[in-house]
Every structure is written in C-alpha cells, then in structure tokens.
Amino acid sequence: MPWCAGRRRACAGPRPRAGWRSPGPSSTGCGGCRRGPCALAAAGRTKAAARDRRRRAMVAEPKRMARRRPAAALALAALLAVGEAAGVEGRLEWAQRVTLGFAVGGVVERVAVRAGDRVRAGALLARLDTRPFDARVRELAARAEALVPELEEARRERDRTEALYERAVIAEHERQLAHIAYARA
Structure with missing residues (x-):
C-alpha cells in the first residue's frame, strides 16, 4: 500500500517521488493523495478519524517535550500516529554533540x-x-x-x-x- 507523506501513514493514494514534500494536511485530505482513506479521515467520516483525533490529543503532551528530547518525542509520536504500521521512517539526532x-x-x-556512556x-x-x-x-x-x-x-x-x-x-x-x-x- 502506498505511503501518504502528509498524514505519515499508509493510504490508497499514489506514493510521491523521492525528495517531494507534501503541503501538509488540508480539508480535502492529507495533501499528498487527496483521495482514499486520508480524504475520508480528514472529513471526519470514519472510525479511524475518531481514533486519530484521540491519538492526536495524546500526542499533544509529548510534542511539548519534543523541544527537549526530539528523538524520544519523534519515536513516541510515530508509534502513536502510525499504530499498526510495520515500519517507521525517521531520523534520530544527538541531544548534544x-x-x-x-x-x-x-x-x-x-x-x-562506549556510545551512550555518561562521562565526566x-x-x-x-x-x-x-x-x-x-x-x-x-x-x-x-x-x-x-x-x-x-x-x-x-x-x-x-x-x-x-x-x-x-x-x-x-x-x-x-x-x-x-x-x-x-x-x-
């Protein structure tokens, strides 16, 4: 199933080219596919849309932490938003280098x-x-x-x-x- 860049989840829409950036969520869908489950979810007409709203509410608190711990917040938000997906795309960054x-x-x-050890x-x-x-x-x-x-x-x-x-x-x-x-x- 193709990947919807705007909603960061699988959908029925076409997969964008490498390097393409989605304009983000819109009223007609995710901005990447504009059809399929993402368009229905954006209109709020599916059970998945209600589940997504609940998940977004749970993600609000980790987003506040994201300023301090971007890698942990990214992993948590990806798990909450994707849920059943087999894999997660993301980028880990050093807290301090x-x-x-x-x-x-x-x-x-x-x-x-070793990597991850705390030193004085x-x-x-x-x-x-x-x-x-x-x-x-x-x-x-x-x-x-x-x-x-x-x-x-x-x-x-x-x-x-x-x-x-x-x-x-x-x-x-x-x-x-x-x-x-x-x-x-």
Whole structure:
C-alpha cells in the first residue's frame, strides 16, 4: 500500500517521488493523495478519524517535550500516529554533540567509553599509541648524551682561553671566539 507523506501513514493514494514534500494536511485530505482513506479521515467520516483525533490529543503532551528530547518525542509520536504500521521512517539526532581532539596526531590504541556512556570532565575517553613518541624520546636522549663530551671540550677550551687572556698571551678576539663556541655547544 502506498505511503501518504502528509498524514505519515499508509493510504490508497499514489506514493510521491523521492525528495517531494507534501503541503501538509488540508480539508480535502492529507495533501499528498487527496483521495482514499486520508480524504475520508480528514472529513471526519470514519472510525479511524475518531481514533486519530484521540491519538492526536495524546500526542499533544509529548510534542511539548519534543523541544527537549526530539528523538524520544519523534519515536513516541510515530508509534502513536502510525499504530499498526510495520515500519517507521525517521531520523534520530544527538541531544548534544562534542568534537574531540588530541594535542598531537597518532593512532588510537584504546577507546575507554562506549556510545551512550555518561562521562565526566577530565575522564579518559581514548588513549593514543605511545610507541612512536617513546622512540622519538629515546632518539633525542641519545643525541643529548652524544653532545655531552662536546660541551665538556668547549668548557675546557673556554677556561684555557680565559687563563691565557688573563696572562695577556692571547687577544680579546680569541677570548670572545672561545665564549661563542662554548655557548653554541
């Protein structure tokens, strides 16, 4: 049986094309088919129309809640309005959506929460694989250790140059060059 977009229920009218929007309920029917059970229901001449009026009255309260919980209100309204239908078309939306990011890029090793879990501020949500970072730290530590002898050599050369300058054996320029070499090391 075709689907009536205006009344959101099955009816005898033609099924609209994809992307077509119904003008909504009207006095001659649902706005989509304008004939069949929807037209009779709109005129209030069937038992189904009376049942629909009662259901609409019951849906009024959930519609007030719809501003706060659109997904729950949509599901409740669809069940009340459709009743016997085999399936419900709809779209669920997040109540609140937050974009997460890490300070550095990497591969996610473990996700600590599941969809729907409540979390507190500062709680662990996901852990990155630290192996690439650990390797880089070890590499930099090795380079720093390799530079220690150069620093010691530059310090000894600076001290020797300072002693020679005090005895007036070398010029001021050579003393400054030794200080610059130590600062670079």
